Amino acid sequence: MRYPDVVVVGSGVIGAACAEALSAAGAGVTVLDRGPLGAGTSAAGEGNVLVSDKGPGPELDLALASLRRWPALLDELGVDVEWDAKGGLVVATGDEAAKALLGFAADQRPEGVDARVVTPDEAHEREPHLTPAVVAAVHYPQDAQLQPVLVTKALLAAVRRRGGTLRPGVRATGLRRRDDRVVAVRTAGGDVPCGIVVNACGPWSGEVSAAFGAPITVLPRRGVILVTAALPPTVRHKVYDADYVGAVASGDADLQISTVVESTAGGTVLIGSSRQRVGFDDSIRVEVLRALARRAVGLFPVLADVPVVRAYGGFRPYAPDHLPVVGADPRCAGLWHATGHEGAGIGLAAATGRLLTELVTGAEPHLDPTPFRVDRPGVLG
Amino acid sequence: MRITVDGEPHDVPPGRTIAGVLIAAGRSSWRTTRNGDRPRGVFCGIGVCFDCLVVVNGVPDVRACLRYPADGDVVRTQHGAELPT
Amino acid sequence: MRVVVVGGGPAGLAAADAAVRAGAEVVLVDSEPWPGGQYHRGTPQRVDSRVRHLASSTVWAVEGLRLHVRRGPADSPHRTPHVLDADAVVLATGAHDRVVPFPGWDLPGVYTAGAAQALAKGQGVAVGTRVVVSGTGPFLLPVAESLVRVGTQVLEVLEANAFSTWARYPHTLANVGKLGELARYAGVLGRHRIPVRTRAAVVAAHGDDRVTAVTVARLRPDWSVVDGTRRRVAVDAVCVGHGFTPRLELAVGLGCRLVDGFVAVDATGATSVPGVYAAGEVTGIGGADLAAAEGAVAGSAAARAPEPPIAAMRAVRRGRRFAMALVAAHPVGGGRHGWLLADTVVCRCEEVTAHDLDVALDRGAADVRTLKLASRAGLGLCQGRVCGREVADLAAARLGHPLPDADAFHRRPLATPLRLGELADTPLLPEEDL
Numbered sequence: 001m002r003y004p005d006v007v008v009v010g011s012g013v014i015g016a017a018c019a020e021a022l023s024a025a026g027a028g029v030t031v032l033d034r035g036p037l038g039a040g041t042s043a044a045g046e047g048n049v050l051v052s053d054k055g056p057g058p059e060l061d062l063a064l065a066s067l068r069r070w071p072a073l074l075d076e077l078g079v080d081v082e083w084d085a086k087g088g089l090v091v092a093t094g095d096e097a098a099k100a101l102l103g104f105a106a107d108q109r110p111e112g113v114d115a116r117v118v119t120p121d122e123a124h125e126r127e128p129h130l131t132p133a134v135v136a137a138v139h140y141p142q143d144a145q146l147q148p149v150l151v152t153k154a155l156l157a158a159v160r161r162r163g164g165t166l167r168p169g170v171r172a173t174g175l176r177r178r179d180d181r182v183v184a185v186r187t188a189g190g191d192v193p194c195g196i197v198v199n200a201c202g203p204w205s206g207e208v209s210a211a212f213g214a215p216i217t218v219l220p221r222r223g224v225i226l227v228t229a230a231l232p233p234t235v236r237h238k239v240y241d242a243d244y245v246g247a248v249a250s251g252d253a254d255l256q257i258s259t260v261v262e263s264t265a266g267g268t269v270l271i272g273s274s275r276q277r278v279g280f281d282d283s284i285r286v287e288v289l290r291a292l293a294r295r296a297v298g299l300f301p302v303l304a305d306v307p308v309v310r311a312y313g314g315f316r317p318y319a320p321d322h323l324p325v326v327g328a329d330p331r332c333a334g335l336w337h338a339t340g341h342e343g344a345g346i347g348l349a350a351a352t353g354r355l356l357t358e359l360v361t362g363a364e365p366h367l368d369p370t371p372f373r374v375d376r377p378g379v380l381g
Numbered sequence: 382m383r384i385t386v387d388g389e390p391h392d393v394p395p396g397r398t399i400a401g402v403l404i405a406a407g408r409s410s411w412r413t414t415r416n417g418d419r420p421r422g423v424f425c426g427i428g429v430c431f432d433c434l435v436v437v438n439g440v441p442d443v444r445a446c447l448r449y450p451a452d453g454d455v456v457r458t459q460h461g462a463e464l465p466t
Numbered sequence: 467m468r469v470v471v472v473g474g475g476p477a478g479l480a481a482a483d484a485a486v487r488a489g490a491e492v493v494l495v496d497s498e499p500w501p502g503g504q505y506h507r508g509t510p511q512r513v514d515s516r517v518r519h520l521a522s523s524t525v526w527a528v529e530g531l532r533l534h535v536r537r538g539p540a541d542s543p544h545r546t547p548h549v550l551d552a553d554a555v556v557l558a559t560g561a562h563d564r565v566v567p568f569p570g571w572d573l574p575g576v577y578t579a580g581a582a583q584a585l586a587k588g589q590g591v592a593v594g595t596r597v598v599v600s601g602t603g604p605f606l607l608p609v610a611e612s613l614v615r616v617g618t619q620v621l622e623v624l625e626a627n628a629f630s631t632w633a634r635y636p637h638t639l640a641n642v643g644k645l646g647e648l649a650r651y652a653g654v655l656g657r658h659r660i661p662v663r664t665r666a667a668v669v670a671a672h673g674d675d676r677v678t679a680v681t682v683a684r685l686r687p688d689w690s691v692v693d694g695t696r697r698r699v700a701v702d703a704v705c706v707g708h709g710f711t712p713r714l715e716l717a718v719g720l721g722c723r724l725v726d727g728f729v730a731v732d733a734t735g736a737t738s739v740p741g742v743y744a745a746g747e748v749t750g751i752g753g754a755d756l757a758a759a760e761g762a763v764a765g766s767a768a769a770r771a772p773e774p775p776i777a778a779m780r781a782v783r784r785g786r787r788f789a790m791a792l793v794a795a796h797p798v799g800g801g802r803h804g805w806l807l808a809d810t811v812v813c814r815c816e817e818v819t820a821h822d823l824d825v826a827l828d829r830g831a832a833d834v835r836t837l838k839l840a841s842r843a844g845l846g847l848c849q850g851r852v853c854g855r856e857v858a859d860l861a862a863a864r865l866g867h868p869l870p871d872a873d874a875f876h877r878r879p880l881a882t883p884l885r886l887g888e889l890a891d892t893p894l895l896p897e898e899d900l
Contacts, residue, residue: 035870036832036833036835036836036870036871037832037833037836038836039833039835039836039871043835043836043839079829147839149835149836149839149840150839150840153829153830153831153836153840156830157829157830168832168870169870226886226889228886229847229883230846230847266816266842266845268845271886283529283530283721284527284528284529284719284879285529286527286529286534286892286894287894289527289880289889289892290889290890290892290894292889293886293887293889293890294890296886296890297886297887297890303886303887304543304885304886304887304890305543305885305886305887306885306886307541307847307883307884307885307886308880308883308884308885308886308889309846309847309849309880309883310849310878310879310880311879311880312879
């Protein structure tokens with residue numbers, strides 16, 4: 001069956017995954033992006049596909065659904081996106097953190113998270129360079145990594161193969177409506193007629209939704225990553241300090257660091273991640289770089305004499321309750337949102353695209369969409 | 382001033398970098414690349430290209446073209462990517 | 467009023483001098499152990515005793531007018547941190563050789579012209595005994611002269627463009643005193659019977675573990691090779707330079723506007739960012755005399771000198787005419803892309819070949835970010851300093867349009883690598899002793 005033409009605004013991994021799933025369902029899809037394709041938040045992250053950092057709740061459900069979907073989706077795309085099921089290792093260096101970590105893992109297991117408590121000795125077998133200060137560790141074999149820019153490009157290429165259109169450098173400036181229904185997206189280069197619009201602009205979703213006359217509250221949080229010189233194999237898993245979980249769920253403006261250290265296919269080590277509410281200010285802050293460096297050297301002392309060659313940052317989109325926003329806008333028929341995935345958009349993209357498409361086409365959703373609905377407290381502006 | 386490079390002693394005249402010492406001694410390469418295992422030495426000579434890397438006193442990724450050695454420095458060839466020791 | 471000057475070459479030295487004369491407290495931060503920069507290598511320059519000279523010191527990050535510095539042996543994990551707050555900053559960070567790739571350019575024994583110059587002039591070290599100098603621009607001549615002085619046999623000097631363009635600017639050359647300089651080089655080369663050939667270049671280097679020969683060919687005006695003109699020359703080193711690339715990390719980090727790939731400045735050397743001035747090659751390639759004049763102007767302005775430095779400003783105007791003529795006379799020809807073979811390394815750090823770039827482009831990479839990640843070009847230790855411009859140019863030539871984010875290669879918030887442990891220990895605020 002043929003659905004009305006869809007315009008997806010935003011070509012990051014969420015927009016790309018929505019466009020891919022919609023085009024697979026038979027929709028005619030146009031993707032607009034004010035800049036180059038996939039060059040915003042999706043190009044500034046580590047490529048996390050994680051379950052380890054999520055406690056029981058709707059986001060974990062979405063993450064597990066996504067984790068199930070990714071292998072088949074990547075198979076369909078047929079492109080090497082550096083998928084690496086390396087697993088995560090969360091370590092605690094203090095008794096209090098250890099207790100919290102073990103409790104968290106115990107809560108996750110009934111939900112379907114493979115969370116295996118390992119001894120400090122076993123942790124060092126897995127990560128020989130890890131600090132001897134580790135007192136507790138949990139191994140998460142399901143955690144994986146992929147190259148976010150490559151996966152975004154692969155999803156968009158699939159859209160184009162199915163006859164969809166990709167239009168980088170085209171800014172959506174508003175909606176044209178008739179009888180409270182979307183009939184076109186306005187751009188500087190003219191209207192793009194459509195029956196359905198998907199706002200997938202990540203941290204810029206708030207401003208785009210306002211331009212569409214249907215504001216939602218999605219805000220940016222700055223994150224910075226350090227990149228070392230290429231090393232021989234040194235860090236095998238995604239390795240986190242156990243304080244990671246606390247920072248994700250918090251909205252404090254003050255600088256938060258939750259240490260994540262991992263290797264890339266190219267041999268470099270990525271050190272994340274900071275969270276700071278500074279609007280869209282992208283200037284470098286030595287305070288943030290120092291905090292990241294301190295935590296990384298704490299986890300892996302051998303890294304102290306390794307060169308850092310680059311620091312890069314991006315903006316994560318978050319809703320006030322830190323849950324993704326996926327669903328129809330109640331104020332404007334034909335307007336949908338898929339945004340607010342904070343630092344988890346890469347991992348959550350596969351299920352998000354699928355869920356949005358199920359909702360748009362009226363199919364039975366593969367998981368409960370209610371927690372992600374647009375008309376929840378704090379999101380509708 | 383005297384340093385060793387890959388175990389060989391070298392006298393260092395004042396004002397000479399490790400790269401200067403090595404080229405004056407007739408060497409044109411002292412590093413191998415990480416992927417292709419290809420030899421490399423000085424290219425840009427002013428610290429931009431990172432081709433002339435050596436390991437100095439156990440610390441890898443030192444630009445030989447910029448580094449003025451200290452007496453007794455132990456310098457060696459860098460093989461691809463190395464960890465500090 | 468504290469002025470921090472970054473860079474100890476002709477522009478930085480002149481800026482520091484002018485600023486201190488105007489009564490400012492001046493700190494000169496220079497990555498070299500001795501003042502003079504690339505130009506005055508081997509002949510250390512005097513620095514006014516009122517200038518606080520931080521030698522062997524590298525600015526690795528800027529936060530507004532706060533500079534984060536590491537002082538000590540290059541790439542050592544044991545350097546001393548300094549944090550400097552400035553009322554005004556003069557960026558005189560200079561430029562490095564631009565080299566366009568050709569087959570074999572990654573062999574040991576292939577040097578940039580600047581490397582050969584630095585080793586010969588600064589350390590009395592010859593990069594080889596039988597050498598060809600190739601590229602474009604007047605800088606090739608002093609390089610050949612320096613090689614001759616350290617006993618190298620310079621077999622030939624190859625200028626890829628024609629000098630005839632300069633005939634259009636006789637007054638410009640005379641005005642900046644370049645004719646005498648050129649005559650001196652011509653004399654040296656003539657005495658040693660070193661041929662200078664125009665519209666010719668080294669288009670390939672050969673050897674297993676080091677260069678043993680080069681292929682020299684005649685070029686059309688667009689730098690494509692004239693068929694049937696390739697000849698092999700036995701060498702033990704080759705020096706290449708195709709102009710210069712400005713060192714923009716700090717300027718970009720500070721948010722300075724760029725024009726045509728250089729820092730945009732007004733007549734006083736002021737950039738688009740209040741309190742930030744720039745001088746020398748980072749604002750345009752024009753040689754040491756122009757750089758020094760620009761430094762004097764920018765240093766005065768940064769220190770809010772009551773009297774404008776009229777003579778220096780006049781020298782800047784004259785020098786800029788020379789600089790414009792230089793750009794016009796020594797373009798980099800698009801035909802150079804034809805020198806590449808599929809297996810020619812384009813990104814030296816990550817060993818990315820021309821073929822690898824083509825594969826990434828075929829897969830749809832159409833911007834710098836994607837191209838970097840898909841091919842790994844520019845992701846290595848040098849962070850695209852050597853290959854960035856060529857990768858962007860090559861991709862634009864293949865795609866038929868410029869990349870939308872070609873400037874992305876300039877963005878390096880860490881202006882130079884430092885050890886993770888140094889970063890972990892860095893102070894955030896200026897120390898008390900300054």
